[in-house]
Amino acid sequence: MTKEQASKLINDLRLKLNEWAKEYYVLDNPSVDDAEYDKTIHQLLDLENQFPELITSDSITQKVGGIVSDKFEKHTHKYPMLSLGDIFSWDEFINFNKQVAKVTGTENNEYTAELKIDGLSISLIYKDGVLQKGVTRGDGKVGENVTTNVKTIKSIPLSIPSKDEIEIRGEVFLGKKEFAKINEERLLNGDQLFANPRNAAAGTLRQLDSKIVAERNLDAYLYYYFNENNPINTQFDSINQIKNLGLKINKETKICKTLEEVKLYIEYYTEKRNELDYEIDGIVFKLNDKKLQEEVGYTAKTPKWAIAYKFPAEVKQTKLLDIFPTVGRTGKITYNAKLEPVQIAGTTVSAASLNNAEYIMAKDLRINSIVKVKKAGDIIPEVISAIKDEKFDLLPIWEKDVQCPACNELLEKTSTEVDQFCVNFNCPAQILRSLEHFASRGAANIVGLGGQTIKKLFEEKLITNIADIFKVEEHKENIINFEKFGEKSFENLIASIKESKNNSFEKTLFGLGIRHVGSKTALTLAQIYKNIDNLKNATYEELSSIDSVGEVLAMSIVDWFKIESNLQLINELKSFDVNFEYLGQAKNTESTISEKSFVITGTLSESRDYFKDIIELNNGKVIGSVSKKTDYVLAGENAGSKLTKAEELNVKVINEEEFFAILKGE
Ligand SMILES: [Zn+2]
CATH class of the missing domain: 2.40.50.140 (Nucleic acid-binding proteins)
Known part of the structure; x- marks a missing residue:
């Protein structure tokens, strides 16, 4: 390859990789899988090795990884959060060990073996025994301050039994079950699915709404410990130190004293990874002795004393x-x-x-x-x-369908879209899908009307549109004679239909299936317009000026209300007493602070409204002055007379950390 050819190829690869990196780190929506990304970056590295004069300081290979988003406050890491070099085979591990041996003088090196959790790196900073900050890795030098969200993670303690300034690093992740649950909900809500747990964890931790974070049960394994007052001799001792401070460590971590043990560890977890409750994408090996680590040293972007062994994708x-x-x-x-x-x-x-x-x-x-x-x-x-x-x-070359498989209508495709569409409004498949959508959890949430039941009712022509759902009682004799469907199932069905009439407006609105109106948009619209009549009267100009709505959506909403059959549907639903008023956010009556009363005083790390919101969402109430009936006084710095009064009346006074601890049920 000539230098000119290489230069062109290098440029193309960099453009591609920059785009992918942005999709992966910033948008949490990768278009290629990790293996393809890794393969391409290795291709670029090889070319840059061959033509070192073509390396530029802004090449993606010169960066540690991610890109910092603008949404959170930035934090400069005291010690950079380095990424690790990747290897994909046992031979590559042998080579890595040979490089280490050049410094240590032996090929019998002691390594810690730690599972590489498919999550998001986090750095926790404790000072005076209290969690001060939780910061993402970002680009390795500058991360994002996501402390409020980190505090909602149950396995991360808000205080530790040490007053030193300590930085602890690890991986925030979602377990397999949690990941499946979130995607299931997203599917029901018509939201795009997360491609993998890493993206789901990253998307969650970088949520601006910490209430959503708290619902999602993130977890964390910690493995790195920095404390200038208490230097540690080995990586394994670091992990024990973290454990002693009350943070969670991964119990599969082992010391491998020989190459044979390294090999066995790889073989064992290549087999066992499917049985773990969380996803792993490899194993990290670190030279155990910290002094030796420093002697072996670093390249510009990775330590030379550690390596990430990545599992090959099973094909x-x-x-x-x-x-x-x-x-x-x-x-x-x-x-x-x-x-x-x-x-x-x-x-x-x-x-x-x-x-x-x-x-x-x-x-x-x-x-x-x-x-x-x-x-x-x-x-x-x-x-x-x-x-x-x-x-x-x-074999014959595959040809695409030209007719709708459900109604035989000719399929349409515009030149700008890759997808084909059936444009028949009376297409039975579309009607069934829209009925399923209306009944789904994110919408009307009619529990008794699951996939099989609604299909049967549709096939029997007992439900042919959304309004028919509310007339289903008329067909009792018919329905209770369905196979596997008795009187009891029928009663449950009727009860859940009745209950769905009291849903807040956003649920019903989402259920109507107006094109582009997802569950989030439905909530925004419900909060602004309060009920369906106000929304119906909203103009295109008005709607398109709303931040999260935009022109396409505004047009879709206005068009929907122009269709006579849609207006009829709304009137019919109203006649069945289906609620179209916004009722406000649902409160968590199961919370540990449900029905408790709070007085907030002094200066807290967030505004009083922030805490008021949390308390009210958990069915607690915030009152203005302290009395004997007050359950808690949440006191920040410089609290004045209210604090004195609370002490006089023997009302429990708590600080922010204690507040979150109570909320978590600790
Ligand atoms: Zn069709």
């Missing part, structure tokens, strides 16, 4: 049995692969989404061909490519 071959389209609520066609069942990363995979026709044609996937399948981010099944052998050549 299996199986037969593509069929490609079939499904119709979404908006008429969008999604193609799906039916696969011969195959075990990948611990579960049986028998289906995968193929997105749209262009996706299939670009990969030239053919029915009955043998395809390579993996799980993107180890979670979502993905067809990578077809094996293009002689047998493949004999």
Whole structure:
């Protein structure tokens, strides 16, 4: 390769990688998987090694990693948060160890082996025994101050039994169950799914609304300890020190005294990773002796005494049995692969989404061909490519559907969109999807009307539109004779339909399925307009001037209210006493501070309204003056007469840390 060719290729790779890095770190929405990203960055590194004169200071290889977003206050790390070099094979580990041996003088080095949790790096700063700050890694030098959110993580203590200034680092993550639960809810709400737990954890920790963070049960494993007053000799002792301070450590961490033990550890967890409650994407090996670490030293961006062994993505071959389209609520066609069942990363995979026709044609996937399948981010099944052998050549080239599989309407596709659409308003598939959507948890939340029940009622023509749901009682005789559907199920169904009439406006609004109106937008609109009549009268100009709405959405809302059948639907729902008024946010009556009264006084780290919101959302109340009936006085610095009064009346006085501890039920 000439220098000129290399220069062009390097530029292309950098552009691509910068875009991917932004998607990954800033938008939490990667378009390529980790393996592809890693492969490309290695390609760039190789080229830069060959042509060192082409390395520029702004090349992505010169940065440690992420990009700092503007939403949170920035924090400069006292010690940079370095990233680790990656390896993908045992041979590469042998090479790494040889480099270490050049300094230590032996190939028998002692390493700690720590599972590499698929989460987000965090740095915790404790001072005077209290958690002062929680900071993300950011670009390694400057991170984001996410303290308020970190405080909601149950496994991170707000105070520790040491007055020293201590920095503790580790990984914030979501367990597999939590991750599945969040994606399930997002699916019901029509929100885009998180590709993997790392993105879900990052998205959660960088939420501006700490209430959402608290709901999501983030967890944290800590592994790094800095304390200038108490230097530690080994990495393993650091971990013990962290444990003694009451923070959570990963119990799978081991010391490997020989290369053989390193190899066994890798083999063991390559097998066992699927059984763990959390996702891991590799193993981190660190030279255990801290003095030796310093002697081995650092490259410009990574320590030379530690390495991340990454698991290869498991790729299996199986037969593509069929490609079939499904119709979404908006008429969008999604193609799906039916696969011969195959075990990948611990579960049986028998289906995968193929997105749209262009996706299939670009990969030239053919029915009955043998395809390579993996799980993107180890979670979502993905067809990578077809094996293009002689047998493949004999298979007919796949052709896209031209008619809707549900109603035979000719499918439409505009030149700007990749997806095909069924535009028939009476398409049965779309109606069924919109009924399912109305009944879903994020919308009307009609528990008794699950997927199978609503399908049956729709097929029997007992429910053909949303309003019919509220007339279902008329068909009692018919319904209780359904297979597996007795009197009891019917009563439950009627009860949950009745209950759904009292939902706050945003739920019903979301359920109506106006195009582009997701659950968040529905809430914003409900908060602003309070009820459906005000929303109906809102003009395009008014709507499009709302920050989170914009022109496309505004147009979609205005258009929806122009359609006569939609207005009829609203009137009909009103006649069944379905609520269309905004009732405010639901309160958590299960909270430890439910029905407790608080007086807030003095200067706190956040505004009084901030604490008032938290208390009220947890069904507590905030009152102006202290009396014998007051449960707690939340006192900040420079608290005055109210504090004195509380002490006189023997009312419990708490500080911010104690407040959060009570809230967590500690
Ligand atoms: Zn159709």
